Amino acid sequence: MCSISKNNLGVYGENLACKYLEAKGYVILQRNFRCRRYGEIDIIASKAGVLSFIEVKARASQRYGKPAEAVTLAKQRKIYRCAEYYLQRAGLISCIPVLSFDVVEVIIKGGVGVQLLHYPHCF
C-alpha cells in the first residue's frame, strides 16, 4: 500500500473507514453526500436506529496535530448544515431519529501499517 497523492490518501482513507464500519455492523447509506451550499459529508451510516454522520480524516504524519483536531468548529457547523439538508431530503426532518456525529481517524504509519480510530458522538 502506498499513497500516491493527497487526493488518493483521502479516498483511500474513506474506503478503509467504510470497510471498518461495515464490519462493525453499520449500514452505509450515502458516501460523499454533497450539497452545493453546505459542503459535504464523507459517510452517512446507520446502525441500530442511530443515524451517524461521519467525517473521515486521513493523515500520513502527526506533524500537524491529531487528525481529529482538524475538524474545527467551522467545519462542524458546516457538517450540521449539511446533515440538516440531508434530513430534509430524506423526509426525516419532522421526526428526527437519534443522531450521532462521528470522526474516524486514519493514521498511516509508513511501513508499519494503518491505525484507525473511531470517535462516536464527538461533536
Place this chain on the structure above:
Amino acid sequence: MFAQVLGQTTKGIDGEMILVEADVSNGLPNFDLVGLPAMAVRESKERVKAALRNSDYPFPMTKITVNLAPADLRKEGSGLDLPIAIGLLCCARIIKQEKLNGKVFVGELSLDGCIRKVSGVLSMIIDAKRCGAKEIFIPQANAAEGKLIHGIDVYTAATLTEIVEHLLDNKKLIPLPKENIMQNKQRIYHVDFADVKGQLVARRALEIAAAGGHSILMVGAPGCGKTMLARRLVTILPPMTESEALEVTKIYSIVGMLSQTDSIMLERPFRSPHHSVSGSALLGGGSTPRPGEVTLSHNGVLFLDELPEFDRATLEMLRQPLEDGEVSISRVRGNMTFPSRIILVAAANPCPCGFLGDSRHICSCKQRDIDNYRRKISGPLLDRIDMQINLARVEFGDLKNKTAGESSDVIRQRVVKAREIQQRRLEPWGMHCNAQMGRSEVVKYCSLDDKAQAVLEKYFNILNLSARSHDRILKVARTIADLAGCENIQASHIAEAVTLRTSTGR
C-alpha cells in the same frame, strides 16, 4: 426527555425561586439556554458541559433546551449552574425526577465538577423555605449561612458527584445542624467610649442619638475626636434583634461581603465612605440595582466625614433614605426598594483651615472662604439633621487624665432603657425609635406643658426656626425625657434639645 429542577436567584436583597426546565430531544447538537439569563448565567453552558464531562457523566450530544422560568425575570448570578447540571443528568436518566421534587439546588460549578460559593445564599434559603421547599443543597463554602434558618433541611456538598450519589441513595449527605442565632454570641467591639477623653457635650449628644435614632453633625477643629467618637457610636447602640440581625446578614450576603467564619452578623454595621463616593455607590444602583452605602449601613451607622467635601448633588440624594428609611432605585433592568434605616453621623471642620472658633489657634481664612465652605452644606440637608454640635479642642489636662470616661457598656444600658420605652410607645405604629415619628405621632406623644411650650416658643422666635426644626426639636426632647425616665417633656429637655440643634450658629 424532560426534567424540572428548582433553583434560586436573587432579586434585590431577596431570593427568588427559579424553575429550571431541561428538555433533551433528537436533533442537531445544540444547547439553548432561554429565560433572560444575564451574562454569568449564559456562560453556565460551558461550565456545565465541562463539569459533567469531568465528573464522568455523559453530556448529551443532541438538541438541549434549558428554560429558566419565570421567563420574564432577569436571572443573575452563577448559582444556577448546579440545577442546570442536575436537570441534564435527569434527562440522561441518571437521576429520577421523583427524587428532585421539593428540593432546591444552588451552586456555581467549576470546570472540574467542584461546587463553588455563591452570593446571597441566606436570602435564597429564606425564599426556598417560604415557597415550601423541604431541602436545599448549597455550596460547602456557604455552610455558615445554612445554619441560621430553621424549618428547612440544608445540605452542603463540595462536588457535583457528591450530590448525585446522594440523590441515587448511594452515599447520603447529612443536613447541617441548626444554630440558635442569638444565643452565646459575644459581640466584641474593639473600641470603647472609655477611650475618649473629655468631649462631654459630644458624648451626651451621641448618647441621645443612639437612644432615639437621631442624626447628628459634629463640627470641630481637626484632631478633636470627631471620627473617633463616630466609630464608637455603634458600641452604645442596643443589640440587634433577631430580625434586624437577619436583615443585615441578608444584605451582606447579597453583596458577597459575608465572612466565611461568622454565620450571622451581630454587630451593627458602621460604614464610612470616602467623600469622593458617587451617587450610585452611596444610594445603590448600577445597571442592575445593587445595595449602596446607605443600605450597607441599614440598622447601623453611616458616617460622612468631611461633609463639605462631598458632592452637593450626592448629598441631596440622601433625602429619601433619611426620611423614609428606604431607598427606591429605578433602572432599566428593574425597580428595587432597599431598606436604609440608618443613624447618620456627619463631621465637618468649621472653616477651610479648620480653626474657626478655636480657643488657641487663630483662624486664617477670609470671611468669603468661610461662607463658601459653610454654604456647601445646604440648608435643606442641614435642616434634616436632628442635632448639630460644636466640638471644642481637647486640652492636655484631659488627655493626661487617668480616670477613663464612662465605658460603652454603662452608656448602652441607659440607651437600652430609653429604647424600651420607645418600643412600647411606638410598636403599634410599626416604628422602633423616636426619630421615625411622623407629624401625627409627634402631636400625640410630644405634648408640652405651658412652661415648656413657652420656652419652645421663645427659642422659635429668637432663632427663626422652621416648622421642620420644630418637630425635630420635639423628637429630640422626647428622647431626652425618655433617657431621664420622665413621662412628660420638661422645659429643661426642650432647652437642651434646642442647644443641641443650633449650637453651630445656623
